[in-house]
Amino acid sequence: MPLSSKVGRASLRDIVLAATGQDVRQCMQCLLCNHRPSQGMDLVIGEVMQAIVRNDASVLRSRTLWGCDDYLLRDPRCQAGLDISSVILTLQREAEVRGLAMAGEPSRAESG
């Protein structure tokens, strides 16, 4: 089944909006948050935001969800005022709900 399947699930944007109040459509793709990504990140944050806008569920398999702790510890600022950490946490939870969380990866959602 393609990852883009939307059957039975709210859109990723709606899920993030309901969980965090963050409307990722505000992402301007300014790329300023893409500075110094962690080594474990296969997508930069701007790409993650745009995947959510497109409801592209393949983002739930992105290593960025589980490999961006160092990046988030640097408290990246979003030019649109989006709370990047809460968006990533919501995607982690959604990946777990859909059984797409990467095996062996510690979850920020689990660790609090």
Ligand code: SF4
């Ligand atoms: S800084 Fe904010 S608005 Fe700019 S690309 Fe990153 S998430 Fe989008």
